[in-house]
């Protein structure tokens with residue numbers, strides 16, 4: 001199994017400064033949580049939040065929800081201690097904010113490996129995710145995406161990206177189109193996952209839905225979130241529909257049955273299908289199985 005095999009439709013930020021908010025988040029059943037030590041934590045609360053992080057990782061049972069830690073940036077004197085606390089606590093992964101180059105990832109990888117040795121964790125067990133938040137990061141997206149075998153995925157962070165681009169965040173998101181396109185292409189070429197940015201207008205569920213539909217159609221695997229309200233909606237959009245699952249199963253079965261008879265192209269549910277359709281159909285069934293929506297044996 002590779003790090004890209006798990007379903008990660010949603011990853012919700014938890015402000016590690018707020019103990020009450022952090023401890024019950026598994027109730028909402030996101031695929032992942034991101035315990036934040038970076039921008040959600042006030043400058044004078046960094047040490048307290050790191051202590052809280054370690055206790056949370058050690059003692060809160062997230063019941064299968066994958067735990068990530070967003071460390072402080074490489075331009076701070078905080079990130080090395082953040083890595084140690086995260087690895088000592090047994091986090092599944094570290095999200096590196098404001099990643100700009102492959103060597104940023106490799107520096108974190110070195111520190112993580114040292115921490116794994118120091119705290120008796122299996123070396124290589126901690127995954128990495130790189131958040132891209134600047135024009136330079138987007139230009140380097142492919143180099144970053146293939147920078148480390150630990151790298152599970154790359155994530156767009158629009159707040160800082162739009163700021164450094166001198167653009168304006170709009171409802172339609174035209175200012176993010178170039179970054180999103182470049183990132184999804186880079187991620188697929190490198191064989192890692194791709195995640196879209198947070199949607200900050202918490203009460204605008206129609207706008208949120210539209211954005212998730214857009215990025216799902218672009219090929220993204222999931223989205224960073226800031227509110228539990230956003231989880232169910234995102235899961236519903238990322239999950240394949242019953243019709244898509246049935247059609248995917250028909251495609252795989254039909255190609256298998258007819259392949260043996262030497263037939264290359266055929267019609268399934270009224271649509272033309274050939275071998276090129278199989279990979280997409282298989283992905284639909286794998287996703288459906290991971291989401292608990294398909295129990296058959298074709299996935």
Ligand SMILES: CC(C)(COP(=O)(O)OP(=O)(O)OC[C@H]1O[C@@H](n2cnc3c(N)ncnc32)[C@H](O)[C@@H]1OP(=O)(O)O)[C@@H](O)C(=O)NCCC(=O)NCCSC(=O)C[C@@](O)(CC(=O)O)C(=O)O
Nearest residue numbers: 013014015021025039040157158159160198224226227228
């Ligand atoms: C925004 C707000 C304060 C609103 O709070 P409110 O309490 O007013 O919200 P309500 O809706 O009233 O909450 C209803 C109930 O849900 C509970 N509840 C709320 N949020 C919850 C949550 N996240 N997890 C679990 N539980 C939650 C709450 O405790 C309440 O529970 P209860 O009292 O029991 O009813 C809150 O959501 C929050 O803190 N969000 C996370 C913010 C954060 O971490 N930002 C940093 C990451 S982005 C960034 O850095 C930019 C980026 O870097 C991005 C990138 O890198 O991708 C870039 O550049 O773009």
Ligand SMILES: [Mg+2]
Nearest residue numbers: 133157159160
């Ligand atoms: Mg940011």
